[in-house]
Amino acid sequence: MADPKVGFYGHVRQYHDLKDEIDRAIHDVLESGSYVLGPQLTEFERELARYMNLQEAVGLNSGTDALVLAFLALGFGPGDEIITTSNTFFATAEAIWLAGGTPVLIDSESKTHNIDVKKLQAAITPKTRAIVPVHLYGLPADMPAIAKIAKAHGLSVIEDCAQGIGARGDNFAIGEHSDVVCLSFIIQKNLGCFGDGGAVATNNAELAAQIRKLRNHGSVKRSHHSIGYNSRLDDLHAAVLRVKLRKVDEWSAKRRAFARIYDAAFANSPLRLPYTPAEYEHVYHLYVIECDDRDGLQAHLAAHGITALTHYPIAIHQQEGFPWGRPVRVHPQSVTEKSAASVLSLPMYPELTREEIDAVCRETLAWCASAGARTVPTR
Numbered sequence: 547m548a549d550p551k552v553g554f555y556g557h558v559r560q561y562h563d564l565k566d567e568i569d570r571a572i573h574d575v576l577e578s579g580s581y582v583l584g585p586q587l588t589e590f591e592r593e594l595a596r597y598m599n600l601q602e603a604v605g606l607n608s609g610t611d612a613l614v615l616a617f618l619a620l621g622f623g624p625g626d627e628i629i630t631t632s633n634t635f636f637a638t639a640e641a642i643w644l645a646g647g648t649p650v651l652i653d654s655e656s657k658t659h660n661i662d663v664k665k666l667q668a669a670i671t672p673k674t675r676a677i678v679p680v681h682l683y684g685l686p687a688d689m690p691a692i693a694k695i696a697k698a699h700g701l702s703v704i705e706d707c708a709q710g711i712g713a714r715g716d717n718f719a720i721g722e723h724s725d726v727v728c729l730s731f732i733i734q735k736n737l738g739c740f741g742d743g744g745a746v747a748t749n750n751a752e753l754a755a756q757i758r759k760l761r762n763h764g765s766v767k768r769s770h771h772s773i774g775y776n777s778r779l780d781d782l783h784a785a786v787l788r789v790k791l792r793k794v795d796e797w798s799a800k801r802r803a804f805a806r807i808y809d810a811a812f813a814n815s816p817l818r819l820p821y822t823p824a825e826y827e828h829v830y831h832l833y834v835i836e837c838d839d840r841d842g843l844q845a846h847l848a849a850h851g852i853t854a855l856t857h858y859p860i861a862i863h864q865q866e867g868f869p870w871g872r873p874v875r876v877h878p879q880s881v882t883e884k885s886a887a888s889v890l891s892l893p894m895y896p897e898l899t900r901e902e903i904d905a906v907c908r909e910t911l912a913w914c915a916s917a918g919a920r921t922v923p924t925r
């Protein structure tokens with residue numbers, strides 16, 4: 547039997563699964579005539595805040611803007627250092643630059659891939675204002691430890707939760723140990739709209755009010771402006787997100803079940819598998835393995851119709867032109883650099899079929915067997 551083609555994203559299937567509800571939601575918005583700052587956005591914000599177990603949510607037009615507006619609302623600007631992890635999507639650092647601050651990039655931790663909390667203390671200077679942990683691949687960073695250090699130094703904590711909606715720590719929730727949580731709803735995220743979208747969620751009503759103002763040209767009252775941005779989440783997106791938010795926990799459970807299948811299949815292979823600390827609830831935005839000949843495995847999978855991608859193959863500080871004339875401090879990056887060379891994300895989305903998952907397992911193991919002699923275990 548020929549291998550099925552296994553794509554990397556499931557959002558068209560997801561649309562088909564929810565077609566009636568989504569089509570109705572979009573139709574209702576179109577007929578309502580309220581497309582910007584309308585009732586769907588208000589309802590979505592209420593439902594998202596409730597889902598996050600936080601008081602307020604503010605819909606924005608991207609996860610990048612969620613970070614930028616959170617930094618600006620917290621009053622950060624030129625000269626302020628904001629510590630984050632080097633192992634993240636570019637936007638985390640970019641948002642710090644866009645707000646006028648100085649990103650301080652510290653290494654990631656080799657098992658979790660998240661910010662290495664042991665390296666935080668040494669990166670703090672009198673100019674440090676905040677820490678931005680990223681819940682990379684859907685695994686929460688060690689928030690209690692980060693909050694403890696932040697508190698001791700009077701720093702803010704902004705969670706980059708673009709990849710982690712629905713995840714939990716062992717005895718903590720996302721949003722419990724920070725000032726604000728930043729979310730992305732770009733289509734491929736665990737909760738994705740049909741395009742770009744984002745939000746912040748927080749218990750700080752003043753901060754939420756400030757971000758509401760910033761997203762709308764510095765205005766809360768018609769024709770009364772101060773300087774802000776145009777960064778509102780459209781009602782069409784909000785209506786779609788309301789439908790999908792009701793499904794997100796069910797989808798996370800499926801992602802975890804698929805991860806268990808991959809884990810079991812690869813348990814005796816030389817691949818290094820995702821690690822989840824005890825009692826954490828990973829939401830597997832990505833299922834990321836490590837392999838010394840990552841490019842070889844990726845090419846083998848592609849030859850068998852399976853798309854595997856890399857997150858992230860070029861670390862931020864190794865990108866061409868870095869740092870583009872902007873201020874930055876880069877701490878030693880041996881773990882992130884090793885990750886960049888070895889990570890491979892296998893297909894992971896709730897709409898995968900068992901046949902597709904089996905094909906990914908079969909071809910990955912076939913490659914391991916054929917490449918076994920030259921693959922040095924990375925565990």
Ligand SMILES: Cc1ncc(COP(=O)(O)O)c(C=O)c1O
Nearest residue numbers: 608609610635637638708730732
């Ligand atoms: C970790 C991380 N931070 C920030 C962002 C930026 O989000 P957006 O693409 O919605 O601007 C993304 C995703 O795209 C991300 O993965």
